[in-house]
Amino acid sequence: MPISNPLRYDLNQIVGEAGVLPDDHLNRYQMDGFVPQAVVAPSSTHEIQDVLYYAAEQELSVIPAGNGTKLGIGNLPKKVDLVLSTSRLNQVLEYEPADLTLIVQSGMRLAALQAKLAEHRQYLPLDPPYGDQATIGGITATNSSGSSRLRYGSTRDFVLGMHAVQSSGVVVKSGGRTVKNVAGYDLNKLYIGSFGTLGIITEVAFKLQPLPEIERTVLLTCKEIGQVVNTALEIASSQLLPIFLNLFVNGVPFTEIAEPCLLIGLDGQPETVEWQIDQVGLAAKQNGAIGVGVYEATSQRDIRMSMRSFPEGGWASPIVMSKASLRVTDIEGFIHAALATGNDLRCLAQVMGLMGNGIVYVALSGFPNGDIPAESVAGALAKLREAATNVGGNFIVESAPVEVKRQIDVWGPVGRSFDLMKQIKAKLDPIGLLNPGRFVGGI
Amino acid sequence: MADRDQLIAELSAIVGSAHVITDPTSLTVYECDGATQFKALPDVVVLPTTTQEVSAVVKLANRHNVPFIARGTGTGLSGGMLAVNGGIIIALNRMNRILDIDLANQRAVVEPGVVNLLLTQAVQDDGYYYAPDPSSQQACSIGGNIAENSGGPHTLKYGVTSNHVLGLEMVTTDGEIIEFGGSVEETPGYDIRGVIIGSEGTFGIITKAIVRLLRKPQGYQTLLGIFETIDEASNAVSSIISAGIIPAALEMMDGPVIKAVEEAFHWGFPLDAGAVLIVELDGITAGMQSQVEQITEIFNDHNCREIRYAKDDADRQKIWKSRKSAFGALGRLAPNYITQDGVVPRTQLPKVLRRIAEISEKYNIPIANVFHAGDGNIHPIVLFDERDPDQCERVDAVNTEILTVCAEVGGTITGEHGIGLEKMDYMPLIFSPEDLALMVDIKEIFNPSGLCNPGKIFPTAKSYAKLGLETPNHSLPGK
Known part of the structure; x- marks a missing residue:
């Protein structure tokens, strides 16, 4: 079949037909009403470089993406031409369970990775929004994390190293694969949370955690928001080690709970968890809770999933x-x-x-x-x-x-460090190829 | 320096002449850090007390085109604060106030000269502490810790300095005062705070930090195992991690260290032991005993000769003292020593330790090992006499071979001491010219004049030659 669209033709040459998304799927990648001209999924670092060279030559903007779950975040884009998806770079590259570290390609979905790690009773303790669909690269580029950051930290705390392709096509490594490393500047931190504006992350090294023996969620409801807050702060400043302390007002997704409430995640050995459940019960009583107990999920979705999906209905609804x-x-x-x-x-x-x-x-x-x-x-x-x-x-x-x-800056003021940010962007992406306009101050 | 007198006069106008050090004898205090094999005398040392004074000194240095270098308490181990091209050392010892303690939000605001342990002591009665605990924590400053992204025995569970710093105030290399991050967990924009941490004082001078305070754990369990061989102790480490236990600390000493420690302090360690392993658990007491039993079982599976359990806090302190006294005891074995700081994947420990023993034998240079086994962060202590030039040459070869082994097995050349002067030659072992070029690009954004702490981190043409590598032909990092 002849290909009438020259862009499609060129991209097919670079990444093969399997790497170019059919045109009728493009709408899924629209960002604030901008539909990309093409979505391209290279299958190697080499192909990523070639796509970048091509885009630079044709003056096309490149929007890095994993599975596209966080493409909605950012100021209105300046220009949306190519979405470059890492979804075909989805392999675990190195995993030695006894090292409790791994190197994974950026397009692997977190859920698929967790399944692999679970075989060795390990996991990456991140549970970002859309954690079932989100990719490692997307999570890293958006520094996305969820409830369990209280106990285990956010993405920033788990990344040991990475490889990224700069807009010039140069591949650069930062960090390493050991849990401690202070050789050279910690440039991992630049890419984490940079929303694809500084480079395309191709692989990430993480430290891991052993899976806890058990995990329980305690639900605590109160009449007043203040009571929930006080209970939460009391627990936060105690010697308890909750995974999360999540307060909800006006509903918990996929549950019938309507009162102000607190969900407390606890993990570890059975004895450790039991003792903490008792302590939470005491704190709840002292703060006038109307109900407290271990929460049993009634729907198929477990409670962690329900928090990842806040608010019910997702971000796509008019919201x-x-x-x-x-x-x-x-x-x-x-x-x-x-x-x-x-x-x-x-x-x-x-x-x-x-x-x-x-x-x-x-x-x-x-x-x-x-x-x-x-x-x-x-x-x-x-x-x-x-x-x-x-x-x-x-x-x-x-x-x-x-x-x-159109009427707001979604990021808000950045302060006096903005000038340095602009210089960093100019150094790493001098032609402004990557995700233009989306990030702070129009970077 | 042509107009040194003029410079001194202007510095005195900023900080007062009592806080400007110029006489050669007093300046020698500032000629080195803990890596005493490197020495360089600064032209002048100033001791400011405010951010504004630091800013004024930096602006002055720029006007005179003179290098300037921040210094905390000089406990660094890589020569990172040496005035290699002369210039002004900005000693931050008088900026040592804890400005704010906010327990409800688990934060403290500190000046850079605050000694690490003093922050913990300021909050411990309320049940809190500051987690990063380098072995030098009684002396080292938090500003220095931030510059080096310091670790310590408890980083296995709690992470390094970067995981505990939320906000920074920095005097930039042109004397501006800018804040990064803040008192909250997330701030929009690039994580510049994260890049500044660990930049070894080459991006500017940190004048304030907002750090996390942690609640003290409810309880501890500390045990010490004496093993026949270092291989068995290393394998025990892997087994503990594989069993899903993340101890707060996992520290090891090898035979030579045990012998030295025993001869100096008489802890009752057998002189023929191959390794001593210290494991510390912390957290909620309920359930901890069953982990102690699990570890006991693992120890026994690896032919552990004897296990000692800390019955109380005094016992625990005693066990830690035996670990922390190791460096002091090693002073008895040789007039000088260099502590290496490589990191390797945990499972590579037995292999790497064997290779180090071979290297020691090959060059006839004794090496003792005391290290953070849980992190794979090894500290081979290379023992020598600096008066013997032949030994010094062999020591250099030993260092190169050890770090080459670390890099070969997927590790790195420094886990917590930094590159500084000491390891810049070895950077090409782990970073490509492109990786380094990006770092240089970033450095030039923060430090375009190159006056802020020059001559560190980046390899030179000589470094590539030393490693037998071809010098990259495009702009050499660290030019």
């Missing part, structure tokens, strides 16, 4: 998702500001707070008539941002309709 990073003592005030925002906009404001980390997600949905009033939402988000920045925190909008994004 505004935002995330504040605060000192834990500032969380309660911020939650009230978030709920007031919901009242002002006459919509539903749902809150998930990672209480030990000071991370608070706010989801706004259920707008009257399903219409999101862009101007008032933008104004409300600015106010909410102020509530966070006034106490030394940050506030980013992770997902919002295009009309809202």
Whole structure:
């Protein structure tokens, strides 16, 4: 069959037909209304380099992606031409269980990796949003992490080294594969959370954790939000070692729970977990909880999955998702500001707070008539941002309709270090090939 | 330096003449760090007390085109703070205040000259501590720890300095004052804080840090096993990790160290023992005993000769003292020693330790090993007499071979001491010219004049020659 589209023809030459997504699938990769001209999935570092050379020559922008679960994050793009997916680079390269480390290609899905590691009773203790579909590279590039960061840390804490292809095509290694390494600058940190603006991550070395013997979740409900907050902070400052301390207001996904509540994750040996369950019970009583007990999931989805899927319905529904990073003592005030925002906009404001980390997600949905009033939402988000920045925190909008994004900077102010960030971007991607416009300050 | 007097006068105007050191005898204090094989005398040392003073000194250094180097307490082990081209050492010892302790948020704000252990002591009565614990923690400063991204015996479970620093204030190389990160966990933009940590003082001068405080664990269990051979002890380490146990610390000493420690301090270790392994568990007491039993079983499976359990805190301190006294005891074995700092995958430990023994024999240079076995971070201690030039030459060959072995098995050349002056020649063992070129690019963003801590980290043409490698023809890093 003759190929009429010259771009398709050229890409087929570089990565083969199997590496170019059929045109009728392109919509899945749309970003804020921009549909890419092509989605290309190279099967080797070599092919990635060739795609980059080609894109530079043709002046096409390149949007690095894994499985595309976090493509919605960022300011409105300047230019969306090629999405470069790492999904065909999906192998474990080195894994020696007794070393408790591994090297994996960036396109491997976290879920597939966890299945492999589980055979040796090990895992990578990250549970980011869309953790079942998200890839290693995407998780690393977005520094995405979930509830268990309280006990185990975030992506940043688990990466030992990586290989990345710069926009010039040069392949660069940073870090290594040992759990300790201070040779040279720690350039891993540059790529982690850089949203694909500095290079294409091709492989990542991680440290791992042994799987705990057992894991339990305790559910604690209260009448007042303040009681939940106090219980959480009391546990956070105790000698207990919870995996997560997640507060929910206005619903827990895939459950019937409506009251303000706290889900507490506990893991380890049975005796250790039992003792902690008792301690949580005592803290709950002292803080006036109306209910406390080990939570048994009723639906097929387990409780961890339900937190990864906050809010129910996902980010795709007409919704505004935002995330504040605060000192834990500032969380309660911020939650009230978030709920007031919901009242002002006459919509539903749902809150998930990672209480030990000071991370608070706010989801706004259920707008009257399903219409999101862009101007008032933008104004409300600015106010909410102020509530966070006034106490030394940050506030980013992770997902919002295009009309809202036109009126806001999703990242918020960066401060005086921005000049250095611009210089770093200019050095690593001098022609501005990679994901232009999406990151802070229009990087 | 032509106008040294002028420089001194201007520095005195900034920090007061009492805080400017110029006389040669006093300057010798600042000629080296813990890696005493390297020495270089600075032209002048200043001791500022505020960020503004640091900024003014840096601006002055730029005007005079003079190198400037930050220094904490001089406990570094790679020559990272030496004034190799002369210049000004900015000693941060007087910036030693703990500015804020916020227990509810588990944070502290400290100046760079705060001694590591003093921060823990300031919060321990409230049940908190600062986790990174380099062996020099009684003396080393937090600013120095940040520059080197220091580790310590407990990094196996708790990570290194980078995992515990949330925010930094830094005087940039042109004297600007900029904050990175903050008091919260996430800040938008590139993680510049993360890149500054471990940059060995080449990106600017850290004047403030916001660090995490951790709640003290509910309990500890510490046990010590005496093994016939280092192979068996190494295999026990792998078995513990494979069993799903992550101890807070897993430390090993080999035969020569045991002998030296025993002769100096009489801990009652058998003189013919092959290895001593110290395991520390911490956390929630419920369930900990069953892990102790598991470890006991693993020890016995690997022909452990004797196991000692710490019954109480005094016992625990005693066990740790035997480990921490190792370096002191080794001073008795030779007039000088160099401590290497390679890291290898844990499963490679037995092989690498055997290779080190062979290298020791080949060059007739004694090597003792005391190290963080859980991390695979080895510290071969190369014993010699610096008055003998022939020995010095052999020691250099020994160092090269040891680090080459570490690189060959997928490891690295430094786990916690940094590259500094000491290991810049070995960087090509683990990084390609392209990898290094990117690091140089980043350095040039932060330090375009090259005046901030020059002459460190990057290999030279001589380094490539020493390793028998071809010198890369494009812009050589560290030019």
